Structure formats: C-alpha cells, structure tokens
Amino acid sequence: MSGIKSAQCHCGTVKFTVELSDDFNTIRRCNCSFCRMRGAVAASALLSGLNVYEGKDKLTEYRFNTRQATHYFCSICGIYTFHQRRSNPNQFGVNVACITDVSPFDFTHIPVMDGVHHPKDGGGGVVGYLNYDVL
Numbered sequence: 001m002s003g004i005k006s007a008q009c010h011c012g013t014v015k016f017t018v019e020l021s022d023d024f025n026t027i028r029r030c031n032c033s034f035c036r037m038r039g040a041v042a043a044s045a046l047l048s049g050l051n052v053y054e055g056k057d058k059l060t061e062y063r064f065n066t067r068q069a070t071h072y073f074c075s076i077c078g079i080y081t082f083h084q085r086r087s088n089p090n091q092f093g094v095n096v097a098c099i100t101d102v103s104p105f106d107f108t109h110i111p112v113m114d115g116v117h118h119p120k121d122g123g124g125g126v127v128g129y130l131n132y133d134v135l
Contacts, residue, residue, distance in 0.1 A: 007098040009074035009081055014055035016081070018045050018094050027096060027107055029130055032115025034064060040080055041104040042093035050082060050092050087119045108132050
C-alpha cells in the first residue's frame with residue numbers, strides 16, 4: 001500500500017494526493033477536546049508529501065487553544081481532510097477515511113495519543129488503544 005495515494009473529501013470538491021511517512025504504521029487517534037469530538041483516524045505525512053490539486057480554495061481552516069495546529073475542512077461537505085500538527089509542524093495528520101479505498105475500520109488496533117496533556121506542554125505519548133473487532 002505504500003506510495004502516493006489519492007484522497008478526497010466526501011463531496012469530491014477537495015482532491016489531493018498524499019505520500020504517507022511510513023504507510024499506515026503511523027495511524028493514531030487523539031484524546032484532545034477537538035479530536036475526541038471529531039473521531040478521525042489520522043496517518044502522518046510530511047508537508048511536502050501532500051498536494052491539493054483541486055478545490056484548494058474550498059478548504060477552510062480551524063485553529064483553537066494555542067492556534068498552532070491548523071485543521072483543514074471542505075467548506076462544502078464539512079469533512080476534515082488533514083491538519084498541520086502542533087506536535088510536529090513539519091507533518092500533516094491525514095484523515096485516513098479520505099484516502100481512496102481506505103476505511104478507519106480497516107484498522108483493528110489504533111493507538112490513542114494524549115492530546116489532553118500535549119507533548120509541547122510536557123505530556124503526550126500513547127494513553128490507550130481503540131480496538132475494532134470484526135465479527
């Protein structure tokens with residue numbers, strides 16, 4: 001599954017390609033107030049590994065608290081596509097559900113990162129795992 005992947009928001013207005021830093025070995029969830037409500041599974045990509053080739057003008061951004069992380073959404077359908085990380089500003093966290101033929105339910109054991117006690121504030125690390133058992 002490595003290499004450049006196609007991705008898009010739900011309505012297809014925002015289309016992008018992404019080359020993940022270490023394929024899907026970097027998947028994670030976060031327990032900060034925003035990610036807890038958003039519920040997305042994200043994988044890592046370098047800033048240079050993501051290219052929005054359609055609908056860039058339809059992306060809107062959201063920043064909260066320290067305003068260091070930039071979360072991008074399609075302004076038409078509202079889907080979170082990716083965000084520039086506060087923990088590592090040289091990386092994007094990419095919503096795996098936006099990647100063609102990938103579902104967050106493809107991953108049965110997902111690390112949950114401590115965003116409540118953020119690494120930049122002296123905390124961080126894995127605080128648990130989200131498990132999805134297929135019946």
